[in-house]
Amino acid sequence: MPEGHTIHRQARLQRAALAGERIRSWSPQGRFAAGAARLDGRKLNDIEALGKHLLYRWDSGDTLHVHLGLFGKFKTFKSNPPPPTNMTRLAMAGGRAVVYLSGPTICELLNTEEEDDLRARIGPDPLAGQRSGRRFASNLSRRRIPIGSALLDQRVVAGIGNVYRAEVLFKCRIAPHRPADQIHGDEAALLWTTIRSELRAGEAAGRIVTVRPNDVGVRARVDIPREERLYVYKRAGLPCRRCGDTVLSAEMANRLIWWCPTCQPLSR
DNA sequence: GGGTGATGCTGAG
């Protein structure tokens, strides 16, 4: 379930659960055996989220880099952890909690140079607290690709995934096919603030809920049914929650995207 | 119980 909000949430929760202690680390699956052995018994100083990447800082000077990819998952147990399965790539056990990681695309130790490379190829992170709206706008202005593709490019903005790209464009009334370099300054500013507030809401809630109170016929609650939480994502053929027109979908940047042709006109 | 798609990304061609 990993867009940027999940990663930042994990950083926050795991910081509270593990940081500041010596951590027993091992790789039940065996695929990270050497790395885990190197970290075993070291003190975990801090965890940093960077877009969809997680960086764990250890007192040995080591940095553990985790990227969940499409399938990666964390499971945290405060008490009575079940034994890890042979799918558990990395297990980290401290005095307060145990965290199991399975299915990550990346689980590796980084040296300084590799970490610099990672930072260099990642765009502004809306959850990192920086004021990077201008950088985001400038990144857009330099791409001729559709805005729907640009939002998935982690060099443009770090942390957006397929759900948020569709939802954020809907909220800002921008058609996904419009070229990124033709997004007006005020639209780019609105996009940035919308991305920030939506990712923040997702981080806090632990799930993606973009539908808000004042929109027709939908409760503003986190516990609303799953199929009412989003405006357009995976709603092809269904009526737009705002105007009733039919939600469309198409492939863009190798993934499906959904939009309302009335609420998100091609020209503004 | 099998099949499939998924909130991601890379590297080969």
Add this chain to the structure above:
DNA sequence: TCAGCCTCACCCC
């Protein structure tokens, strides 16, 4: 552009 990789929830039988 496309196959490949990682895992599992969900659907259908």
